[in-house]
Amino acid sequence: MLGTIKTIAIIGAGPSGLCCVKNALEYGFEVTVYEQNSQVGGLWIYTDQIGNYEYGLPIHSSMYKGVVTNIPVESMGFFNYPFPKKEKSFVSHEEVLKFYQSYANQYNLNRVIKFRCHVVNVKPTPNNRWEVLSRDLRRNTYEIRVFDAIFVCNGHYNAPYIPNFEGIDEFRGNKAHSHDYRRPEKYQDETVLIIGCGPSGRDILHEVAPKAKKVFFSHHRNLAGYNMPSNVTQAGDVKCFKENSVQFEDDAEEQISCILFCTGYTFSFPFLSVDCGLSLQDMFLSWPLYKHLININKPTMAIVGLQICAYSYMYDLQARLCLKFWNGDIQLPTKKQMLEEFRIEKERRVEKGNDIRQSHLLGVDQAKYLQDLSNIGQMIKIPNVLLKIYDDCNELRTQYPNTYREYNYTIIDDETFERKHIPS
Template sequence: MKVCVIGTGASGLCAIKHSINYGLEVTAYEQANEIGGTWVYTDDIGKDKYGLDVHSSMYQGLHTNLPKELMHYPEFPFPEQENSYLSAEEVLKYYQSYADSFNLRNYIKFEHHVVRVRPLLNDTWEVIVRDLKRNTFETVNYDAILVCNGHYNTPFIPDYEGRDVFKGKQIHSHDYRCSDPYKDESVLIIGNGPSGRDALLDIQHVAANVTWSHHWKSGSLINNLRNNVTQKPDVLKLSKDGAIFIDGSYQQFSVILYCTGYRYTFPFLSVDCGLMVNDNCVEPLYKHCININRPTLAIIGLPNFICPNQMFDIQARFCLTFISGRRKLPKKEEMLKDLENDKQIQFIERGFSKKKFHLLGVGYHEKYYDSLSEIADIDPIEPVISKMFEKSMSNLHQDFLNFRKEVFKVIDSKSFISTSKQ
């Protein structure tokens, strides 16, 4: 059975490894010249030398917002060291070590861009691939597709009234690399996710002034910032030289940095693949990963606010258990019913909008892992992983200036200890 893996970032690497373990013939395509996906830093923004969108959203000085003790693949821990929160360079070295330990590079075609994936009448898949170095095209048939293209490469920018009249610079965090371009500028930063917080902490040292627009309510999160930082609620609309906020206040800016997240995009999937993206909700998927209409195509890595490598790994094993024929999927009607139950939880119980359908988080992601384990009869994620996630999220919300000082240590499969460095 031939399997195509698209992308060799964190999800793609474990998809390759487990495809091999399941005895499948696997080929992976990577448009860059190395593994690591968004963890590969580049100064480039916009288009690369082949005219493709630059994939990486990595910026200088990035450190993880989760401890290494819960970020590793099962049975492949990060190297021992004092710190729990690692630099991007250390994370990339980990992925390189993982790939080399299992000889995964032998299955990867680098500088190959997947142009199109479409289903054939015999339930196989036609994949058209561009060899970027030679600028040639090849058509290959596969029995299954594992989509691992990541979701931090297509920016989402809110469609504020007045966006088209603002005369200053407008930049998304996807193109943020360092604080140098913001020296002496008046900067509006929109968003309170990891990139928004990190950019704020960098830019406040060089900008004339910074306004941080967010809807984080906890006061403990926003103390001890520099005197040149002003905090505002959400933006209502933009003008030619500033913004009006929902509290009615107004300020002027020379630069707007949108740290407003990303859109799920799969430009290589043909319209007859049986999936659609509607307001960032990808459907119909069984358990956020298997295409209900065509179950030999799966997407690894959609859910967010999760334990990343642990989830990628169990998703890959879950999907391959059914793709390989080791177990049979539920009937289509049962999978659709399960999807409707998930929507009931996300939209009714949790009150989420459609664009947050794939958001899990504390209290939900651990249930999700357990369901994958039970349905496919595969090894579960150890309970200590989710417990550390809850603790690390609590630390971040209480003090985003200092949460990376915490050091975690796993005691056993169910327990851990953590201490704060001074």
């Protein structure tokens, strides 16, 4: 029964998990966090080691050596704990990890985290609680515990997605996903095909090109004004592969020695039992969730951070909404009403032409979504200045795709900001 919840399990100690821990402890809940790494930070933990797998999933993050944030750090803080002012608004992954570690230290969160502890299975109990089976990776021992509610915060950058191209198994060269990319030296003097034009695809392109003999960049975006290295050839979608070559949809065929798939990730919750009330469609769509967050069938489960959003403040709002609901401070719509809202939202996305991989993409709806969370949870709202900075950064990224990180933001007040160009 909601309002009588005492114990909460949290899976993952990345940014979203840490935010849930902090807020849950402040509410007075008894909290246990399961984290398979040996430190907090999730995605932002860098390691040279790859290929270390537990239960079929890689336990190294997708962080590569040269990562610099593609959103300003002004958007990456939490309520009452903003990112410290830096000389630059776009910083290295080391600085971001340091920030999340400082957040954990500030609120003494490590005391409730079980490090190197892998969640094997989560299932509901007959009395509407949650049974968590975990494995201690250091001792190779198993433990079962039962909780009143559960936050799932395992992120969405841990299960690489590779399209099923014709002939891919026949290709004899090196194949890798950006999840396993670490440094560009591996591609010295190679002829590389990079597939995908998201943030990682563009960043990796500029790292690999100076080392490679030649790079083919396969994508279908308009990159007008984007300065490519001289040895990069832009190409369309891939049609098929052969032993040592790739053929594109226009039937052009090129010899290549390596493929780098910068093709994104699938949603993956291998620890959730089939009776948790959620389902995955083609490994991308998890439903039914109220506000992309609360399991409508079993509302004492929430998946935090499922959406790709420009603000860490979203984690704060999501966590607080759930905790207020579980604590009995607010009420949500009935199950029937939530399912109807979900149906309408799903149909709206189909009408807009969103494919299945965009089921939880907020895009231009970010501001409305965040406002909805605040209104439903009767909570503080994100200052308008952060929404304005996000819009401004988007424009910068479009106008100056090669140099937008040379701009620095300063927040003046809740409505205004200042932007300066600081050449590298």
